[in-house]
Amino acid sequence: MPAIRQARDRLLAAAVELESRHGVAGTTVAELLKVSGVARRSLYMHFANGRDDVVTEATAVAGQAFLSDLRSAASALCPARALDAIVERVRVRLVETDFDSSCPVLAAGLGGQTVPGARVSAGQTFLAARQQLAGDLEGNGVPAAQAASIAGLILASVEGAQAIGVATRSTDFLDDVRTQLSALLLTSTQTTATNRTPE
Amino acid sequence: MPAIRQARDRLLAAAVELESRHGVAGTTVAELLKVSGVARRSLYMHFANGRDDVVTEATAVAGQAFLSDLRSAASALCPARALDAIVERVRVRLVETDFDSSCPVLAAGLGGQTVPGARVSAGQTFLAARQQLAGDLEGNGVPAAQAASIAGLILASVEGAQAIGVATRSTDFLDDVRTQLSALLLTSTQTTATNRTPE
DNA sequence: GTCGAAGTAGACTAGTTCGTCTACTATGGG
DNA sequence: CCCATAGTAGACGAACTAGTCTACTTCGAC
Numbered sequence: 001m002p003a004i005r006q007a008r009d010r011l012l013a014a015a016v017e018l019e020s021r022h023g024v025a026g027t028t029v030a031e032l033l034k035v036s037g038v039a040r041r042s043l044y045m046h047f048a049n050g051r052d053d054v055v056t057e058a059t060a061v062a063g064q065a066f067l068s069d070l071r072s073a074a075s076a077l078c079p080a081r082a083l084d085a086i087v088e089r090v091r092v093r094l095v096e097t098d099f100d101s102s103c104p105v106l107a108a109g110l111g112g113q114t115v116p117g118a119r120v121s122a123g124q125t126f127l128a129a130r131q132q133l134a135g136d137l138e139g140n141g142v143p144a145a146q147a148a149s150i151a152g153l154i155l156a157s158v159e160g161a162q163a164i165g166v167a168t169r170s171t172d173f174l175d176d177v178r179t180q181l182s183a184l185l186l187t188s189t190q191t192t193a194t195n196r197t198p199e
Numbered sequence: 200m201p202a203i204r205q206a207r208d209r210l211l212a213a214a215v216e217l218e219s220r221h222g223v224a225g226t227t228v229a230e231l232l233k234v235s236g237v238a239r240r241s242l243y244m245h246f247a248n249g250r251d252d253v254v255t256e257a258t259a260v261a262g263q264a265f266l267s268d269l270r271s272a273a274s275a276l277c278p279a280r281a282l283d284a285i286v287e288r289v290r291v292r293l294v295e296t297d298f299d300s301s302c303p304v305l306a307a308g309l310g311g312q313t314v315p316g317a318r319v320s321a322g323q324t325f326l327a328a329r330q331q332l333a334g335d336l337e338g339n340g341v342p343a344a345q346a347a348s349i350a351g352l353i354l355a356s357v358e359g360a361q362a363i364g365v366a367t368r369s370t371d372f373l374d375d376v377r378t379q380l381s382a383l384l385l386t387s388t389q390t391t392a393t394n395r396t397p398e
Numbered sequence: 399g400t401c402g403a404a405g406t407a408g409a410c411t412a413g414t415t416c417g418t419c420t421a422c423t424a425t426g427g428g
Numbered sequence: 429c430c431c432a433t434a435g436t437a438g439a440c441g442a443a444c445t446a447g448t449c450t451a452c453t454t455c456g457a458c
Contacts, residue, residue, distance in 0.1 A: 039435065041419090051417090107364075152374075160354070162361070164305070168325050172351060173354065176348035178295040184379075249446065405453075405457090428429100
């Protein structure tokens with residue numbers, strides 16, 4: 001009863017969840033309070049600027065989680081298998097939420113005109129992810145020039161397929177992306193015989 | 200042409216524009232009236248169910264325009280050049296709107312929980328576009344099984360790159376997509392003979 | 399002319415949204 | 429024991445939301 005667990009964390013978790021499902025605009029204070037079970041006043045204790053602060057910080061949190069997932073997949077597996085793992089995670093999430101949930105970072109980027117901080121944070125996440133992914137590809141023998149644009153393609157197509165999956169209520173596009181990118185990664189990384197080491 | 204029966208069309212155009220920029224949630228009645236310059240009453244004359252009808256129909260209109268653009272590009276050019284033309288159009292639009300505008304159909308698909316009709320319409324557009332694109336690729340010598348998934352990859356990555364472009368305020372991801380997909384299309388269509396491998 | 403379709407202008411209700419406010423409660427460290 | 433800390437509960441107002449309504453204008457066809 002005496003809510004020992006941080007109201008702040010519950011608010012951020014709720015915000016990430018709501019952004020995924022209903023976008024930034026659908027992440028209202030009322031919903032935030034309902035989902036997190038936190039009192040109205042507590043929100044303004046932890047986030048001086050109210051809703052915008054929650055959304056912005058939640059976007060940063062989701063972005064860090066995204067980068068972390070990417071890193072752990074890349075460090076444990078070869079690029080083609082890492083991609084598989086990431087796509088599979090997205091696929092499961094789509095299906096389990098009955099195609100109602102897409103990427104919170106993408107949602108923050110799109111809905112970010114109303115919450116500029118969230119848009120900036122989302123952009124930074126995508127740029128960091130691209131760089132990280134490109135580095136991993138280079139480590140697997142992909143030429144630097146190619147690595148960057150392949151990384152961009154991977155991120156764009158996975159995010160796009162996820163969003164289109166919500167619209168079509170299917171995983172078709174995600175499956176397409178996996179099929180084609182797997183093939184691309186296999187041919188691109190063929191040059192290296194051995195697997196590489198994480199940092 | 201004085202008592203021009205233009206109000207309806209102006210409303211739909213405004214809705215497409217607003218969906219692109221601010222998403223479905225940002226497409227409010229007040230904005231719709233301001234942008235279109237139409238009287239409040241006129242909206243409810245033409246769209247019995249109000250805002251939802253406008254958004255839904257605007258999504259269908261934008262979807263048809265999207266398919267039409269795709270068709271005209273594909274019929275006039277080879278796949279690789281058609282892709283170039285489409286990406287270039289998206290790129291120009293991003294830059295000209297100062298990275299504030301993404302695809303109205305994607306926005307409708309994401310914000311569509313609040314307006315179910317728009318989501319359905321967006322989904323149908325993507326499925327139709329995939330089929331159309333796949334058919335075009337097949338016509339250019341890409342095996343049927345490959346054509347469908349390449350079409351899915353193209354749509355997903357262009358849509359994703361557009362959305363990420365808004366978040367990052369750059370065309371980097373779009374350029375990545377163009378670079379990689381151009382290469383993919385060139386090898387897929389020109390080596391129409393038997394060099395395709397796995398799945 | 400007159401009549402009606404399409405349009406404009408704007409008041410009005412009812413519901414939501416966000417943020418501020420007061421008042422109360424549990425917990426644990428000094 | 430005391431009380432600061434972090435929490436709950438909920439009233440409140442200003443600003444916005446969508447949709448309904450009345451009253452007036454402007455055009456083209458008959």
